[in-house]
Amino acid sequence: MSIARIELVVRDDERVVRLTGLWTLATTSHGATGLAAELKDAAQPDAGWDCLGLEAIDSAGAMLLWRAWGRRLPELLLIRPEHRRVFERIEAADHEPRPVSAPISPLHGVIVIGSATIGIGRHVADFLALIGQFGLNLVHVVRFPADLPRREISANLYKSGVRAMPVTALVGFLIGVVLSYLSALQLKQFGADIFIVNIIGLGIVRELGPVLVAILVAGRSGSAMTAQLGVMRVTEEIDALATMGVQRGLRLVFPKVVALIVALPLLVLWSTAIALIGGMVSAQVQLDISYGFFFQTLPRVVPAANLWIGLAKGAVFGMFIALVACHFGLRVRPNTESLSSNTTASVVSAITVVIILDAFFAIATRGIGLPM
Amino acid sequence: MTEPVIRIRDLSTRFGEVWIHKGLDLAVERGEMVSLVGGSGSGKTTLLRMVVGLLLPDRGDIELFGEPLFGGGIARERELRRRFGVLFQHGALFSAFNVFDNIAFPLRELKRYDEDAIHDLVMLKLSMVELLPRHGRLMPAELSGGMVKRVALARALALEPELLLLDEPTAGLDPDRSDSFVRLIRMLGEELGLTVMLVTHDLDTLAALSTKVAVLAEQRILAYGSIDEIMHIDHPFIRNFFLSERSVRALQNSGLPAVPN
Numbered sequence: 001m002s003i004a005r006i007e008l009v010v011r012d013d014e015r016v017v018r019l020t021g022l023w024t025l026a027t028t029s030h031g032a033t034g035l036a037a038e039l040k041d042a043a044q045p046d047a048g049w050d051c052l053g054l055e056a057i058d059s060a061g062a063m064l065l066w067r068a069w070g071r072r073l074p075e076l077l078l079i080r081p082e083h084r085r086v087f088e089r090i091e092a093a094d095h096e097p098r099p100v101s102a103p104i105s106p107l108h109g110v111i112v113i114g115s116a117t118i119g120i121g122r123h124v125a126d127f128l129a130l131i132g133q134f135g136l137n138l139v140h141v142v143r144f145p146a147d148l149p150r151r152e153i154s155a156n157l158y159k160s161g162v163r164a165m166p167v168t169a170l171v172g173f174l175i176g177v178v179l180s181y182l183s184a185l186q187l188k189q190f191g192a193d194i195f196i197v198n199i200i201g202l203g204i205v206r207e208l209g210p211v212l213v214a215i216l217v218a219g220r221s222g223s224a225m226t227a228q229l230g231v232m233r234v235t236e237e238i239d240a241l242a243t244m245g246v247q248r249g250l251r252l253v254f255p256k257v258v259a260l261i262v263a264l265p266l267l268v269l270w271s272t273a274i275a276l277i278g279g280m281v282s283a284q285v286q287l288d289i290s291y292g293f294f295f296q297t298l299p300r301v302v303p304a305a306n307l308w309i310g311l312a313k314g315a316v317f318g319m320f321i322a323l324v325a326c327h328f329g330l331r332v333r334p335n336t337e338s339l340s341s342n343t344t345a346s347v348v349s350a351i352t353v354v355i356i357l358d359a360f361f362a363i364a365t366r367g368i369g370l371p372m
Numbered sequence: 373m374t375e376p377v378i379r380i381r382d383l384s385t386r387f388g389e390v391w392i393h394k395g396l397d398l399a400v401e402r403g404e405m406v407s408l409v410g411g412s413g414s415g416k417t418t419l420l421r422m423v424v425g426l427l428l429p430d431r432g433d434i435e436l437f438g439e440p441l442f443g444g445g446i447a448r449e450r451e452l453r454r455r456f457g458v459l460f461q462h463g464a465l466f467s468a469f470n471v472f473d474n475i476a477f478p479l480r481e482l483k484r485y486d487e488d489a490i491h492d493l494v495m496l497k498l499s500m501v502e503l504l505p506r507h508g509r510l511m512p513a514e515l516s517g518g519m520v521k522r523v524a525l526a527r528a529l530a531l532e533p534e535l536l537l538l539d540e541p542t543a544g545l546d547p548d549r550s551d552s553f554v555r556l557i558r559m560l561g562e563e564l565g566l567t568v569m570l571v572t573h574d575l576d577t578l579a580a581l582s583t584k585v586a587v588l589a590e591q592r593i594l595a596y597g598s599i600d601e602i603m604h605i606d607h608p609f610i611r612n613f614f615l616s617e618r619s620v621r622a623l624q625n626s627g628l629p630a631v632p633n
Contacts, residue, residue: 025452025532031482058532058564059500063492085563093499234467334513337468 004028004061006038009050016076017042020053023061036197039068048076054083062086127327133245133249134257134323140250152255154233160221160256161263165270167220172271175208176200184286193287197294200279201302206369209272210310211358214317218350222325225256226346229329230339238330248330257322264312264318272310305369313361317354324350375438376381377402377535377567378423383432385418392418394591396432400584402534405561405568407578409613410588413419416571417461419588420539423569424458425449454478456481461543463520464563471498471523472508478530497526518549522556529560536561538570542544542577554580575614587613 004027007018021027028035051057066087071094073087105111141148183199232238238248268363276298307372328346332338376399383396392415400406410416421427423434425441434441439452453632465474475494479485485493495505501522521541528536541557542550554577561568561581572578578585578599585602587594589609595602603614 029482033486059496060493060532063489063496067489067492089500089563090496093496335467335511 004035006035006042008042014048015044015046016048018050018053019065020055022055023047023057025058026061028061028064034299036064036068039065043070043074047074049074049076049078051079051083054080057083058226059086059090062090066090090324094189108338110162114137123327125324128330130323130327130330132251137247137250137254141254147250149251149255152251153238156255156259157263159224160217160259161266164217164220164263164267168216168267169272169274171212171216172209172275173278175212175283176204176275176280179203179208179275180279180282181286182269184283188287193289194293194297196279196283196289197297198301200276200283201298202306202370204275204279205272205302207358207362209275210268210313211354213264213267213271213314214273214321214354215351217260217267217318218321218325218354219347221260222321222350223343223347225322225325226329226332226343227339229326230332230342233330233332234334234339253323253326253330256326257319260318261315262318265319268310268314272307274289301371303369303371309361309365309369313358316357316361320353320357321350324353337346376516377404377437378569379435379438380423381433381435383422383429383434385415385422385427386430386607391591393429396588396592398586398593398596400567400569402567403565404584405558405582406570406584406586407582408569408571408586408588409573409578414588415591416588417539420537420569420571422614424456424537425548454482454531455533455582456537457531457533459521459524459528459536459538459541460536461540463512465515465520465523465526465527467512469501471510471512471515474512474523475508475526475530478527482531493530494526497530500529500560501526502552510605517544518553521545521553525557525560529564532564534566535569536589538572540566540572541570542572542574547576550574550577551580557581 002019004023005019005021007020009016062083073091079087084095103273175255180196180200183196184193187193187199188198229238232252236251239249241251280294283294284291325346328349332342378398378400380396380398384394385392387552396419405509407417408416418427422429423436428442436452437455439448441452442449465471465476469477472494475497476490479490479493494508498505498508503519503522503526507519507523512517512523515523536557538557542553545553557568558581560566568581570577570581572581582599584597585599586596587607587610594607595605595610599614602610
């Protein structure tokens with residue numbers, strides 16, 4: 001009994017369509033297209049409609065009829081007043097049919113390129129402004145040391161520095177082992193076993209250590225910073241801070257940047273040491289190079305300048321990772337989609353920036369610390 | 373159809389060591405508009421969340437339309453959940469979708485309508501909650517508090533529910549907006565023949581909307597009846613809630629007889 005039924009009654013030359021049963025979303029939606037086709041067939045211009053037998057009708061069922069009737073009430077319609085009200089509501093709400101999306105403009109390509117260029121320009125301008133703001137905050141803190149956000153800096157140091165130690169150690173150790181193992185295979189062929197110290201030492205201290213740590217931290221802390229600022233933006237916490245006269249640059253961005261400038265070189269030192277141990281272990285196993293020899297040779301073949309370059313890289317990478325993360329975090333608009341796309345963009349951009357900066361470092365320091 | 377729409381039997385809930393509900397019973401008949409009132413922390417919202425299946429009670433069971441909320445396979449549970457709509461306190465609109473897509477979401481999830489039909493139905497829902505077609509293009513972040521509630525109501529009504537559950541429908545609205553929202557809910561409730569259960573603190577809302585009041589106190593439903601009946605019960609919470617000066621004024625404004633002291 002509880003389904004939507006259509007019955008066609010032809011009396012003399014009068015056609016009456018009798019609708020009975022339940023015309024609700026639950027009963028009509030299952031075979032909505034079939035029912036619509038059936039109604040369309042029945043909806044001859046001269047047909048009368050008898051809806052007195054309807055048990056119930058809701059707006060989904062009524063909409064089905066309304067569409068079959070060509071978006072108006074038929075002239076011959078028998079319906080109970082409470083059901084007629086449903087149609088009156090539809091009639092009141094009726095409007096133009098669904099707008100067809102506008103055809104693609106012939107200048108579409110130009111528009112895409114233009115808006116992308118403007119978008120990139122805006123990113124660069126905002127990012128430069130952020131760096132400028134950081135500089136101003138630095139000057140401010142030097143002049144008024146009491147305003148230094150100590151607690152925030154310390155919290156960020158702990159979160160992005162101390163908590164990152166296990167993962168950077170693990171990755172560093174394994175990279176050291178892998179690098180040493182692969183080099184050992186090649187060096188053995190030339191009988192140049194002892195050069196493994198040079199390869200591992202230079203490679204890790206100067207290049208791999210800082211870049212690996214920077215990529216790990218960009219993925220770990222960069223995403224966290226962007227998401228944190230983004231959610232603060234969504235929940236209006238940043239606005240609340242602003243109304244209390246707290247500068248967001250000084251309180252939110254500055255501590256993160258300072259913390260990473262300090263934490264990243266320390267992490268570089270830590271994971272470089274562990275990676276060297278990994279390399280040393282692997283060299284001992286593969287090439288029978290004793291730990292003692294490794295320790296003695298290392299300072300001779302890897303000048304200390306390399307370590308300073310590695311640490312300087314760490315500080316610069318840290319600064320840019322934090323700045324990029326804050327840049328994207330502050331761009332989040334109050335919806336979930338924007339949060340996820342900005343967090344993704346933050347991590348991808350931070351890693352890209354790290355690689356680009358590394359290339360600059362490689363060129364700028366090409367004459368330093370490399371034994372000829 | 374004598375089956376109550378909501379039947380709660382011997383429900384008990386514990387948060388840590390604290391019993392929120394203990395042996396709570398309630399049966400809501402079809403067509404009723406029930407306001408759930410109670411002090412802060414008396415477990416009103418918790419009860420509402422249990423009725424819609426977001427929380428599990430520690431003991432006891434809840435039936436909607438004579439069927440248990442859980443069990444019987446995904447298809448049955450989904451079918452049951454489509455028979456009620458929920459209006460969350462803060463709207464819970466999907467922030468990444470615009471208004472149109474928010475309302476269209478449950479209809480699209482049905483996978484039984486084409487985009488033309490969905491468009492028609494969404495426009496109808498928009499007009500039912502007294503919004504204009506152009507509002508469909510706005511994002512949730514661009515809406516005022518009152519509009520968020522209206523859109524959320526339209527979304528809750530998208531699947532033509534028989535039961536509507538409202539959590540603090542007028543919280544955060546100014547009195548004017550709140551009045552018109554209450555009028556809208558009442559009009560739609562009567563027209564669509566909805567059963568409504570709402571949690572509220574606001575006496576104006578309560579007086580204007582409810583045919584029945586359920587008082588949640590002492591970990592159970594202390595009293596269930598019309599406002600008139602409830603106000604004649606002598607209990608400290610009820611006296612405090614309904615007979616304070618402010619309450620009497622609100623009830624008088626709504627045309628209900630003030631209770632003689």
